[in-house]
Amino acid sequence: MDALNIAIAGCGPAGLAAALLLDAQGHQITIYDQFADPSPVGSGLMLQPTGMAVLEELGLAHEVARRGARVDGLYGEEEHGKAVLDAPYSKLGLRGAFGIGIHRASLFDVLYEAAKARSITIVSGQEITGSVIDSDGRRLNFADGTQSPHCDLLVDASGRQTVFDDPDRGALEFGALWTNIPVESSDPFNSHMLEQRYRRARQMVGVLPIGSRNGGVGPEVAMFWSLKRSQLRDWKDAPLDNWKDEVRSLWPETEVLLERITSRDQLTFASYAHRTLQPSTAERMIAIGDAWHSASPQLGQGANMALLDAWSLARGMAEGRTLREKLRLAVSWRSDHVWLYQWVTALFTPLYQSDTTWHPALRDSLLYPVSKVWPASKIQAQLMSGLFGFPLAPLGLRPPDYSALCED
């Protein structure tokens, strides 16, 4: 295959994974990102067997597992202490499988260090505003009025606020406040569970173990609190203690974490959007990751889907004869899974984030009891792990070897 000149817009999980895979095929890669220094802000996230399958192919799964925390399942209670969500990975029937909670910066560091080791060019401080195409290929336009050199292919991996789509399309009313907090072994949290507490679906607080950052002080958790975009101004104007009281009243054990939040600046508001770009390709251009499809992180799939997209793109590049066919193949291997998860996420999100009373009632009185019984227990585990719809087989991927990941 001829080596192509490929520009990648965005240095997140999708962009970095695509860069590593395409560089290994001999293409000439340049990543452009707006950040001044490579340092992703943000919370923790969950890596599922799907994303880990790609990281294993990249030779990075072990390092990611080392920096993250093993998560054996999801557990949630409503405000009166009744269990309403219990989804262990053990129900998957996949030997030794688990999720990995990880600080966003840890995942970034592992991918970024691998990209640097391969001498992949990363151009920072460039805010992309658009792209033009002429007979020599595509060029990116930057906010400072300059342009990139021509490329044969532009991979849009610039996330959900991509300039190649309306950034406000599909914006969801509910988002969340997130913070990362150091934990101690005496803290009253299960260090291998993502735990949540709900007041109906109107309020939710969650605690996710995310391991230790390189050079960090020790293990941390990501703590999150549902908040509507329209409530953000009031939250900022009110005393921080008012918010702490609300969190504490829903889940008293969070007291030890709330004590470690001394300033509002420790909390970041993340907004969510539910959108799928159609079509996801144009001439000499393809969107992957959140630039193609984004959703609320309730099912914890976005970064994993981004990694699968990157893998599919690389496979399409290797197998297609023309550029158009390469891109068509890359999309075709992913589109069913993307469609399925966009649909399922839209269905499930209101059970945990909405103002209605019937969504949480359905969750607590019907879905939870049913989910305890096979085969619903297995389907729930498949949904959570990203394996629902069997996305790996068309990509020639296998679930990671969890016994090897545990060796350390």
Ligand SMILES: Cc1cc2nc3c(=O)[nH]c(=O)nc-3n(C[C@H](O)[C@H](O)[C@H](O)COP(=O)(O)OP(=O)(O)OC[C@H]3O[C@@H](n4cnc5c(N)ncnc54)[C@H](O)[C@@H]3O)c2cc1C
């Ligand atoms: C609070 C929260 C929790 C989440 N939890 C999970 C989880 O548990 N599991 C999971 O799998 N996913 C989770 N997600 C989703 C996950 O973070 C995203 O799906 C994933 O980061 C998408 O990767 P990406 O590479 O496509 O985009 P991004 O990670 O958004 O990266 C895009 C990159 O493009 C750059 N960029 C954007 N616009 C421009 C521009 N105009 N010019 C130049 N550069 C630009 C950005 O600086 C960034 O570096 C969560 C998301 C949020 C907000």
